[in-house]
Amino acid sequence: MTVDNATLSASRGPFPTGSVVISVDAMGGDRGPAAVVAGMAESAEKNPEISFIVHGDEAELRRLIGRRKSLAGRCDIRHAGGVVTMDDKPAQVVRKGQDTSMWSTLEAVRQGDAMVAVSCGNTGALMAMSMLRLRKLPGVNRPAIACLWPSRNPQGFNIMLDVGADIRADAHDLLQYALMGTSYARNGLGLEHPRIGLLNVGTEEHKGRTELKQADELIRQAAAEAHYEYVGFVEGGDLPSTRVDVIVTDGFTGNIALKTGEGTAKLVGELLKDAFANSIMSKFAAVLAMTSLRRLQKRIDPRRVNGGIFLGLNGTVVKSHGSADATGVSAAIKLAFTLAKSGFQDRLAARVAQATGTGETGASS
Amino acid sequence: MTVDNATLSASRGPFPTGSVVISVDAMGGDRGPAAVVAGMAESAEKNPEISFIVHGDEAELRRLIGRRKSLAGRCDIRHAGGVVTMDDKPAQVVRKGQDTSMWSTLEAVRQGDAMVAVSCGNTGALMAMSMLRLRKLPGVNRPAIACLWPSRNPQGFNIMLDVGADIRADAHDLLQYALMGTSYARNGLGLEHPRIGLLNVGTEEHKGRTELKQADELIRQAAAEAHYEYVGFVEGGDLPSTRVDVIVTDGFTGNIALKTGEGTAKLVGELLKDAFANSIMSKFAAVLAMTSLRRLQKRIDPRRVNGGIFLGLNGTVVKSHGSADATGVSAAIKLAFTLAKSGFQDRLAARVAQATGTGETGASS
Numbered sequence: 001m002t003v004d005n006a007t008l009s010a011s012r013g014p015f016p017t018g019s020v021v022i023s024v025d026a027m028g029g030d031r032g033p034a035a036v037v038a039g040m041a042e043s044a045e046k047n048p049e050i051s052f053i054v055h056g057d058e059a060e061l062r063r064l065i066g067r068r069k070s071l072a073g074r075c076d077i078r079h080a081g082g083v084v085t086m087d088d089k090p091a092q093v094v095r096k097g098q099d100t101s102m103w104s105t106l107e108a109v110r111q112g113d114a115m116v117a118v119s120c121g122n123t124g125a126l127m128a129m130s131m132l133r134l135r136k137l138p139g140v141n142r143p144a145i146a147c148l149w150p151s152r153n154p155q156g157f158n159i160m161l162d163v164g165a166d167i168r169a170d171a172h173d174l175l176q177y178a179l180m181g182t183s184y185a186r187n188g189l190g191l192e193h194p195r196i197g198l199l200n201v202g203t204e205e206h207k208g209r210t211e212l213k214q215a216d217e218l219i220r221q222a223a224a225e226a227h228y229e230y231v232g233f234v235e236g237g238d239l240p241s242t243r244v245d246v247i248v249t250d251g252f253t254g255n256i257a258l259k260t261g262e263g264t265a266k267l268v269g270e271l272l273k274d275a276f277a278n279s280i281m282s283k284f285a286a287v288l289a290m291t292s293l294r295r296l297q298k299r300i301d302p303r304r305v306n307g308g309i310f311l312g313l314n315g316t317v318v319k320s321h322g323s324a325d326a327t328g329v330s331a332a333i334k335l336a337f338t339l340a341k342s343g344f345q346d347r348l349a350a351r352v353a354q355a356t357g358t359g360e361t362g363a364s365s
Numbered sequence: 366m367t368v369d370n371a372t373l374s375a376s377r378g379p380f381p382t383g384s385v386v387i388s389v390d391a392m393g394g395d396r397g398p399a400a401v402v403a404g405m406a407e408s409a410e411k412n413p414e415i416s417f418i419v420h421g422d423e424a425e426l427r428r429l430i431g432r433r434k435s436l437a438g439r440c441d442i443r444h445a446g447g448v449v450t451m452d453d454k455p456a457q458v459v460r461k462g463q464d465t466s467m468w469s470t471l472e473a474v475r476q477g478d479a480m481v482a483v484s485c486g487n488t489g490a491l492m493a494m495s496m497l498r499l500r501k502l503p504g505v506n507r508p509a510i511a512c513l514w515p516s517r518n519p520q521g522f523n524i525m526l527d528v529g530a531d532i533r534a535d536a537h538d539l540l541q542y543a544l545m546g547t548s549y550a551r552n553g554l555g556l557e558h559p560r561i562g563l564l565n566v567g568t569e570e571h572k573g574r575t576e577l578k579q580a581d582e583l584i585r586q587a588a589a590e591a592h593y594e595y596v597g598f599v600e601g602g603d604l605p606s607t608r609v610d611v612i613v614t615d616g617f618t619g620n621i622a623l624k625t626g627e628g629t630a631k632l633v634g635e636l637l638k639d640a641f642a643n644s645i646m647s648k649f650a651a652v653l654a655m656t657s658l659r660r661l662q663k664r665i666d667p668r669r670v671n672g673g674i675f676l677g678l679n680g681t682v683v684k685s686h687g688s689a690d691a692t693g694v695s696a697a698i699k700l701a702f703t704l705a706k707s708g709f710q711d712r713l714a715a716r717v718a719q720a721t722g723t724g725e726t727g728a729s730s
Contacts, residue, residue, distance in 0.1 A: 150632065165566035167574050201530035201620040209532050209617070236624025240632040252574070255566045256618055257625045259601030264629040267515065267605040272637070 015051040015074065020340045022116055022333055023108035026056035027083040027101040029120030030323045033060055036120065039329025040075075041068040043337070046330075050337055053108045055080050055101040080104040084121050086322060090128035102126060106133045109315040115340035118307075118332050120320040127164060127310060134315040137349050139356030142166065142173045143312035144251070145319065146184055147258055148335075151240040155189045158239060159246045160199075163258045163308060166251030171214035174198065174248055176352065178219045180311040181246035182228045183351050187342035188309075188335065191245055193227060197234030199249035199257070208233070219248070226355060307332040309339070312352070316345050380416040380439065385705045387481050387698060388473035391421035392448040392466040394485030395688045398425055401485065404694025405440075406433040408702070411695075415702055418473045420445050420466040445469040449486050451687060455493035467491060471498045474680040480705035483672075483697050485685040492529060492675060499680040502714050504721030507531065507538045508677035509616070510684065511549055512623055513700075516605045520554045523604065524611045525564075528623045528673060531616030536579035539563065539613055541717065543584045545676040546611035547593045548716050552707040553674075553700065556610055558592060562599035564614035564622070573598070584613070591720065672697040674704070677717070681710050 015021060024040060026033040033056055043050055051074045054061055058079035065071050082100035084093050097103050102121050108114045110133050119126050127145070136143060145164035148157040161177050161184075162169065169177070178196050185194035198216055200208040216233065223230040234244050236257060249257070310317040316339055320332035339345070380386060389405060391398040398421055405417055416439045419426055423444035430436050447465035449458050462468050467486050473479045475498050484491050492510070501508055510529035513522040526542050526549075527534065534542070543561050550559035563581055565573040581598065588595040599609050601622060614622070675682040681704055685697035704710075 152632065152635070167566070199621065201532070201617055236621045236626075237628035237631070239625055240628055252566055253618060253621055256564065256601045256622055260604055260622045260625045261601075261629045263602035263604055263606070264626045265633055266602070267517065268630055268633045270517070 015076070018049065019051040019074070020049050020337055021051050021053060021114040022118055022336050022340070023053045023105045023114035024055065024333070025101050025105035025117070025119035025121055026054050026061055027080075028085070028122065028322075029320070029329075030086070031120075031325060033057070034064060035325050036329050037061070037064040037068065037071070038326035039324070039333060040065075041070050042326055042330035043333040044068075044070040044074055047334075047337060049341075050074070050333070052076070053078060053105075053114050055104040055108070056083075057081065078104050078108070084125045084129075086122050088122055088125055090122075090124040093122075093125040094128045094132050097125070097129060102129060103133070106130055106315070106317070109317070110134055115345070116316045116318060116336040118318045118320060118329075118336050120322055120324050120329065120332075122322070123164070123308075123319055126317065126319055130310055130313055130315075130317050134313040134317070137312050137314060137352050139352045140176060140180075140312035142169060142176070143310055144173075144177050144180060145308045146181060146311055147254075147308045149239050149247075149258075149261065152242045153245060155191065155245070157189065158241075158244060159185055159189070160239060160254055160258065161246075161248065161311065162251035163254035164251040165255040168252070169211070169250035171211050171218055174211070174215035174250070175218040175222060176312065176355075177248045178222070178228070178230075178246070179226055179351050179355050180348060181248060182226055183344065183348040184309060184311060184339075185246050187344040187347055188339055189245070193229060194245040195229045195231050195243070196223075196246045196248060197231045197238060197244035199239075199247050199253060200233040200235065202233065202235065215248075222355065226351065307335040309335070311348065314349075316340070380441070383414065384416040384439070385414050385702055386416050386418060386479040387483055387701050387705070388418045388470045388479035389420065389698070390466045390470040390482070390484035390486055391419050391426055392445070393450070393487065393687075394685070394694075395451070396485075396690060398422070399429060400690050401694050402426070402429040402433065402436070403691035404689070404698060405430075406435050407691055407695040408698040409433075409435040409439055412699070412702060414706075415439070415698070417441070418443060418470075418479050420469040420473070421448075422446065443469050443473070449490045451487050453487055453490055455487075455489040458487075458490040459493045459497050462490070462494060467494060468498070471495055471680070471682070474682070475499055480710070481681045481683060481701040483683045483685060483694075483701050485687055485689050485694065485697075487687070488529070488673075488684055491682065491684055495675055495678055495680075495682050499678040499682070502677050502679055502717050504717045505541060505545075505677035507534060507541070508675055509538075509542050509545060510673045511546060511676055512619075512673045514604050514612075514623075514626065517607045518610060520556065520610070522554065523606075523609060524550055524554070525604065525619055525623065526611075526613065526676065527616035528619035529616040530620040533617070534576070534615035536576050536583055539576070539580035539615070540583040540587060541677065541720075542613045543587070543593070543595075543611070544591055544716050544720050545713060546613060547591055548709065548713040549674060549676065549704075550611050552709040552712060553704055554610070558594060559610040560594045560596050560608070561588075561611045561613060562596045562603060562609035564604075564612050564618060565598040565600065567598065567600065580613075587720065591716065672700040674700070676713065679714075681705070 026036045053076045061077050080101040084100050084102045109117045144162035146161035147163045151158040185191045308319040318336045391401045418441045426442050445466040449467045470482050474482045509527035511526035512528045516523040550556045673684040683701045
């Protein structure tokens with residue numbers, strides 16, 4: 001299977017030939033459109049192939065974008081007067097959200113004007129709206145949100161899915177997460193033959209919930225055909241380990257694990273700061289160790305692993321942290337770019353179709 | 366309610382009047398009896414009130430204990446030839462484990478010779494055997510394992526329960542965890558009016574599983590009578606926070622969260638080590654910052670928060686990490702001592718009895 005990005009993007013909009021177009025929701029994040037536009041500018045400086053369709057208040061966006069040289073001629077602004085707030089209920093937004101920047105952002109992907117959508121907005125609303133407008137891929141029962149997890153592996157990250165706070169997932173859902181996680185690992189992290197693990201409370205086969213035992217069977221059986229290695233059950237302590245590349249779990253457990261990991265890393269960071277502020281000597285040491293500490297901070301900075309991916313829809317959506325600053329937004333855009341460039345969306349669709357017997361084969365998708 | 370520890374312990378065994386007797390399983394940990402005896406010696410040096418009943422291979426224990434001055438006259442050795450290994454299945458151990466050091470350790474508590482049991486052995490086997498020999502407290506449906514979690518609170522730790530890998534808990538079980546966690550926080554951490562939170566994927570009331578919504582109601586209703594403050598739903602990121610002192614969850618979710626937190630802290634520690642080893646300058650800085658880094662390490666060292674407590678049985682059992690060294694064993698013994706000294710077991714029983722209407726009141730238990 002080949003994906004001709006150039007054809008797809010060059011035929012649309014006012015962008016340079018060959019550019020990869022990202023649809024960006026400029027509103028709805030905790031820091032407002034200024035942080036989003038700053039992140040776009042950061043990405044644009046580093047990457048000449050990116051162009052943007054930007055959604056939100058036109059006057060404000062024109063003003064913010066006008067100040068950034070790197071964005072000149074690379075943004076198509078689409079006005080949307082409404083904003084989905086963090087407190088809005090997903091069900092309401094789906095019914096009445098047609099005028100919002102979030103809706104408009106997804107619409108650009110639905111119509112094929114952009115390849116990937118990026119939003120810092122309300123996660124529940126974004127997922128509900130994505131399911132409504134982009135629709136689930138044929139064969140997918142329950143879309144998932146995948147996150148990146150800092151790890152000791154050479155690629156620097158492991159993937160965990162679902163982290164979307166969905167309260168249930170049966171054995172077949174978990175198998176689909178394994179397939180979608182494989183595609184993501186291959187196209188997002190460049191792993192040809194990713195290792196998949198199923199999150200449980202013990203690594204012995206007799207342990208855990210019934211659906212986990214069933215999923216263990218299904219994921220084991222599908223490994224050869226789908227070109228992943230199944231390592232069996234893994235535990236919470238394995239999330240950052242070199243045992244595994246992709247961790248499969250239900251959305252409830254995954255969301256708890258994600259937030260627990262973030263909370264722990266934050267605590268350790270704060271305690272480290274306290275430790276260095278403790279004496280004159282340690283303050284002096286902190287200055288000397290600055291470069292090393294910055295390297296560490298960069299490695300575990302949640303802003304740099306920013307971007308949950310919605311998988312299983314007709315279109316790729318990157319959910320950036322609500323509190324993302326320019327660095328965070330830029331990381332989410334970089335991820336969106338990598339996935340768009342790799343033809344991820346078509347490969348993922350082919351993989352799911354193959355597994356559910358609804359389409360042609362695509363062995364390396 | 367008053368608890369006269371002195372009377373209870375002085376009437377038994379060969380120990381000094383007034384000593385608090387801890388029953389210790391010397392076998393079954395990854396590092397063998399030498400590490401356990403070293404931990405006992407550390408505790409005995411710091412605390413003149415502790416005495417031990419020690420279970421395992423008599424000849425070996427006599428040799429190990431004979432080398433430690435601080436243990437002279439403070440240990441009663443009880444021979445047990447069998448050892449429960451980490452691979453033994455709980456069901457088998459319960460049927461055939463009568464000759465093991467674990468069994469003998471629990472027996473000393475059951476007979477009233479010791480106030481608390483400590484073991485580094487196989488968690489599943491220890492829980493199964495504890496339920497068989499000590500029996501559940503009247504009114505308790507599902508015993509729980511509680512762990513300590515480093516936090517920003519003044520007491521330095523929060524409590525989370527259940528972390529025992531039990532695969533289900535209904536709303537009433539979760540209410541009992543709230544009550545037992547309250548007792549533990551009061552007697553183990555000295556918090557008169559602990560704040561209780563229920564772990565969920567969001568803090569809004571409409572989110573999460575059905576049993577969590579029911580438990581939310583029950584725990585809210587019981588707060589006034591049981592003298593805790595209920596803060597509502599908390600998320601994974603709140604585990605080390607100052608919002609809450611006790612986090613209630615089912616054993617599956619709690620176990621995943623516990624191991625995720627440990628894994629994350631370990632990763633950050635390793636990356637920090639890498640960072641300091643990176644250049645001559647940073648190695649020099651590490652030397653200067655040594656004291657501060659040691660203070661940090663002490664704060665988050667899993668060995669110092671060592672000790673899961675089994676709650677809801679007729680007797681207190683402290684489960685130490687299988688890989689605990691002398692420092693870890695000593696931390697578990699210190700926790701066992703604090704709980705025994707506070708009369709925790711009787712207070713917890715009174716609290717559960719009160720809540721289930723099977724006994725007299727004990728407002729501050």
